[in-house]
Amino acid sequence: MTTLYEPAYAKLNLTLDVLDKREDGYHNLQSVMQTVSIRDDLEIDVGTGKPWRLLCSVDGIPTDETNLAWKAAAVYCRSMKKDPDGLEIRIVKRIPSGAGMGGGSADAAAVLRALNRHFGEPLSILALAELGAEVGSDVPFCVLGGTAMVEGRGERLRKLPDLPDCIFVVCKPDFSVSTPELYRKIDETAIPHRPDHRAMENALLAGDLGMVAENLWNVFDPVVTSEHLELNYIKSICHSYGALNQQMTGSGSAVFAIMPSFEYAAVVCNMLKENYPQVFIAKPV
Ligand code: C5P
Numbered sequence: 001m002t003t004l005y006e007p008a009y010a011k012l013n014l015t016l017d018v019l020d021k022r023e024d025g026y027h028n029l030q031s032v033m034q035t036v037s038i039r040d041d042l043e044i045d046v047g048t049g050k051p052w053r054l055l056c057s058v059d060g061i062p063t064d065e066t067n068l069a070w071k072a073a074a075v076y077c078r079s080m081k082k083d084p085d086g087l088e089i090r091i092v093k094r095i096p097s098g099a100g101m102g103g104g105s106a107d108a109a110a111v112l113r114a115l116n117r118h119f120g121e122p123l124s125i126l127a128l129a130e131l132g133a134e135v136g137s138d139v140p141f142c143v144l145g146g147t148a149m150v151e152g153r154g155e156r157l158r159k160l161p162d163l164p165d166c167i168f169v170v171c172k173p174d175f176s177v178s179t180p181e182l183y184r185k186i187d188e189t190a191i192p193h194r195p196d197h198r199a200m201e202n203a204l205l206a207g208d209l210g211m212v213a214e215n216l217w218n219v220f221d222p223v224v225t226s227e228h229l230e231l232n233y234i235k236s237i238c239h240s241y242g243a244l245n246q247q248m249t250g251s252g253s254a255v256f257a258i259m260p261s262f263e264y265a266a267v268v269c270n271m272l273k274e275n276y277p278q279v280f281i282a283k284p285v
Pocket residue numbers: 025026027028029136137138152153154179180183
């Protein structure tokens with residue numbers, strides 16, 4: 001039996017635009033995504049000789065074949081015709097669920113990377129990302145990581161220059177948002193303001209964090225904020241301690257801010273912790 005270790009990093013959406021609805025019911029997206037240092041840790045035993053098993057350090061996460069990490073292992077073994085002779089996947093969970101931070105997708109991507117390494121890297125990272133699309137929309141990006149433009153349903157990736165080093169505060173409020181419902185809602189709403197992807201790409205090319213911050217935009221943010229005004233409270237705390245900018249990530253409900261220094265991030269973190277148990281300081285990875 002071999003044990004594989006793999007980190008699974010959360011993602012933030014620096015931009016997110018929802019384009020047309022596709023024939024498969026999904027929406028075409030355009031999003032600049034970034035992995036950050038908030039992470040789950042996976043240990044995978046290969047060759048247990050027993051039925052597959054998944055364990056998670058927190059309650060409320062499915063531990064059967066509906067878990068994206070399990071699904072990823074199944075997709076990898078089936079499509080690569082590999083028999084791992086029994087798997088046990090153990091997940092130390094830190095990425096909040098229902099946050100828009102891609103926690104389940106990050107775990108799935110970690111399984112794909114770990115199994116691919118175990119079997120001698122038969123797939124390139126881009127081929128592995130492509131396989132990840134069979135598991136979930138955010139999985140391809142999570143396989144790649146870093147800073148990337150993500151298009152289509154999430155399967156088209158283009159690496160971008162790394163985000164300049166910076167400090168994020170991420171706060172997950174107590175409510176979660178139903179992603180399918182949010183997509184339904186946005187279909188019925190005119191989108192008054194969309195991200196300027198050219199400006200965001202130029203900001204990344206120039207390594208200009210101020211310009212990156214100016215160009216954060218997520219079309220889901222105003223839709224969710226209009227129903228959950230506490231997002232404005234979180235943002236106002238970040239703003240009053242000098243955040244370069246702040247917004248919701250993905251379909252929510254977590255909010256992130258780009259902070260001017262670790263000291264200000266620590267102050268904001270302590271203030272938010274008075275009301276929210278899930279507050280993090282993070283860096284891009
Ligand atoms: O990919 P995920 O499982 O998070 O998606 C949840 C739901 O969100 C999908 O079933 C679909 O209704 C909607 N969705 C979409 N277009 C996307 C991603 C998700 O319509 N690109």
